[in-house]
Amino acid sequence: MFAFFKRKRSKELAKNRLKLILSYDRAGISPGMMENLKNDLLEVMRKYFPAGKNDFEVSLEQQGSQVVFVANLPDLDSPKTS
Amino acid sequence: MKSKAIVVTSGKGGVGKTTTSANISAALAKTGEKIAVVDTDIGLRNLDVVMGLESRVVFDLIDVFEGRCKLNQALIRDKRVDSLFLLPASQTKDKTALSKRHMKAAVNALIEGGFDRVIIDSPAGIEDGFKTASAAADGAIVVVNPEISSVRDADRIIGLLEAQNIKEIKLIVNRIRPDMVQRGDMLGISDILDILGIKLIGIVPEDENVLISTNTGKLISLNDNSKLGAGIAFNNIAKRIHGEEVSYLELEAPQGFFSGIRKFFGGN
Ligand SMILES: Nc1ncnc2c1ncn2[C@@H]1O[C@H](COP(=O)(O)OP(=O)(O)OP(=O)(O)O)[C@@H](O)[C@H]1O
Ligand SMILES: [Mg+2]
Numbered sequence: 001m002f003a004f005f006k007r008k009r010s011k012e013l014a015k016n017r018l019k020l021i022l023s024y025d026r027a028g029i030s031p032g033m034m035e036n037l038k039n040d041l042l043e044v045m046r047k048y049f050p051a052g053k054n055d056f057e058v059s060l061e062q063q064g065s066q067v068v069f070v071a072n073l074p075d076l077d078s079p080k081t082s
Numbered sequence: 083m084k085s086k087a088i089v090v091t092s093g094k095g096g097v098g099k100t101t102t103s104a105n106i107s108a109a110l111a112k113t114g115e116k117i118a119v120v121d122t123d124i125g126l127r128n129l130d131v132v133m134g135l136e137s138r139v140v141f142d143l144i145d146v147f148e149g150r151c152k153l154n155q156a157l158i159r160d161k162r163v164d165s166l167f168l169l170p171a172s173q174t175k176d177k178t179a180l181s182k183r184h185m186k187a188a189v190n191a192l193i194e195g196g197f198d199r200v201i202i203d204s205p206a207g208i209e210d211g212f213k214t215a216s217a218a219a220d221g222a223i224v225v226v227n228p229e230i231s232s233v234r235d236a237d238r239i240i241g242l243l244e245a246q247n248i249k250e251i252k253l254i255v256n257r258i259r260p261d262m263v264q265r266g267d268m269l270g271i272s273d274i275l276d277i278l279g280i281k282l283i284g285i286v287p288e289d290e291n292v293l294i295s296t297n298t299g300k301l302i303s304l305n306d307n308s309k310l311g312a313g314i315a316f317n318n319i320a321k322r323i324h325g326e327e328v329s330y331l332e333l334e335a336p337q338g339f340f341s342g343i344r345k346f347f348g349g350n
Contacts, residue, residue, distance in 0.1 A: 010267045018230050018269075018277060022237050 023060040027067040034058065041071065083283075083323045085221025085250045087189045087200045091243075092225045093235030095206030098256040101292055102225050102316070103203035104132045105303035109320030111166035112304070115198040118157065120188070121171035122215040123205040124180050130170045133160065134299020144172035147184040153191050162304055167197075178210075182217035189218035208238055216243065221250035223283065227257045228269040236278060252283035254319065259288045284319035285330060287311040 024031055038058040045056065057072045090103045100123070107119035120143065121129035130136040141156040146169075153169075160166035169188070172179065192200050204215035216222065222243045226236040236253075243251050255271055262268035275282055289312035295302040303316040318328045 011263075011269055011273070012266070014230050014269055015273050015277070018233055021230070021234055022277065025234065025237065026241075 019062070023062055023067055026062070027060055027069075029060070034060070045073065083221050083250050083252065083325075085219070086193055086198070087202065087219045088221040088223055088323070089202040089204050089216045089219035089248075090223045090225060091204035091212060091216060091239055092206065092232070093208055093212075093239040094227075094232045097225050097227045097232050098254075098286070099206070099225050100128050100132055100203050101296075102223070102254060102256065102286070102319075103201050104129055105301055105312075105316035106223075106320050106323065107201045108133075108160070108163055108166055108301045109303040109317045110199060110201075110323060111160070111163045112317075113320060113324050114165070115324065116165040116167075116196060117199055117201060118167045118169055118192045118197045119201045119203065120169040120192075121203050122180065122185070122211065123203065124171050124211070125173065125176055126205065127171040127173040129203050130158075130168060131299065132296055133168055133301060135160065135168055135170075136299075139170045142170045142172040143188070144175045144179045146188060147180070153188065153195070180211075180214050182214050185214050186218040208235075208242060212239070212242075216246060216248065219248060221252075222248050223252050223254055224278075224280065225254045225256050226274060226278075228255060228259075228263070228274060230269075233269065233274055233277060240278060240280060251280050253278060253280050254284040254286060255282070256286040257288045258285060283322050284315060286315040286319075289313075 024034070041058060042056075056074060057070075059070050059072075061068050061070050090099050090106075092099050100121075103119055107117045111117040119129065119133075121127055122143070123129075124144070127139075127142075130139050135158050138158045141151040143156065145151045146153050146156050157167040157169055160168065169192075189200050189202070200218075202215050202219055205211035224236050224239055224243075226232050240251060253275070255274055258271070259268055263270045271282065271285060289302075291302055291305075292312050295305070302313040303320070305313050321328045
């Protein structure tokens with residue numbers, strides 16, 4: 001049963017990978033650069049929100065014909081006050 | 083399609099540009115249009131072989147450009163369809179011999195000389211060869227295989243075609259295997275259309291008769307008496323280019339192979 005479900009998914013996997021690849025291609029950004037950007041952002045966030053959980057996400061999203069950069073920053077309610 | 087000069091392109095190599103160019107040209111010619119099909123894959127000439135016309139090649143595209151012959155001396159009339167002509171690529175020159183200016187001049191001369199349409203078989207890649215091939219086109223057919231790298235390259239090509247102001251861009255999904263789509267192991271038509279965002283003009287199944295027809299040099303789209311999957315598909319594409327509404331439900335695959343086009347589309 002499990003193997004059956006797993007097999008079913010290769011097309012879904014292909015589609016999802018393709019969408020991700022194309023969002024980078026269309027924005028002219030390399031996935032590695034996104035990773036670096038994310039790490040840098042993380043560092044800055046840590047500086048201002050030391051108590052934050054740092055569980056934020058950075059991604060590219062296709063919105064109509066535009067590719068937009070989306071940063072999801074939850075739990076920002078305890079900024080460092082110094 | 084309104085376009086008179088249609089480039090057949092893909093980005094990725096080996097997805098079926100030459101097969102498609104030859105077969106839709108023959109099928110269009112059969113509907114009564116006067117068609118010139120131009121091989122722009124300089125140094126890697128193949129369209130002549132696929133069409134079974136290799137023994138008749140005397141002059142080529144570069145000879146025309148460099149003034150060694152007249153345009154109509156380089157045109158080769160098909161053996162079976164009177165209104166179908168091939169303009170072969172040069173096998174010996176290199177790609178730099180072909181300029182955009184030359185390409186535009188040749189295509190214009192063909193149209194002014196009475197051809198209803200010019201089909202341009204582009205080389206693979208996104209570099210000069212592709213750019214020259216598409217320079218004279220007012221429409222494009224992008225050929226894609228249901229596979230990640232091919233779709234990715236098609237997306238690049240579509241961007242470049244749009245940047246060149248080519249307005250009419252249509253998609254052919256080639257080498258689809260309905261059985262694999264059905265069991266969820268191949269991108270379906272709707273998946274690919276979603277991602278690429280251009281209009282479909284044909285679905286061509288994987289069909290071993292394509293190879294057989296290349297072996298014999300007899301185009302599958304001219305095989306009237308056979309109910310071959312890819313042959314029917316190419317004829318339907320020609321009808322759609324010609325402006326007819328041909329339903330995909332009429333099926334572009336051998337009967338009994340699978341039961342309906344829905345499975346082709348493979349959405350879930
Ligand atoms: N629908 C199909 N079913 C089976 N085989 C196919 C189909 N379409 C193309 N092929 C095969 O795929 C191979 C590549 O086709 P073709 O030469 O038309 O591709 P191409 O895009 O022109 O390649 P290139 O980029 O090298 O110019 C050939 O061997 C051809 O017979
Ligand atoms: Mg080719």
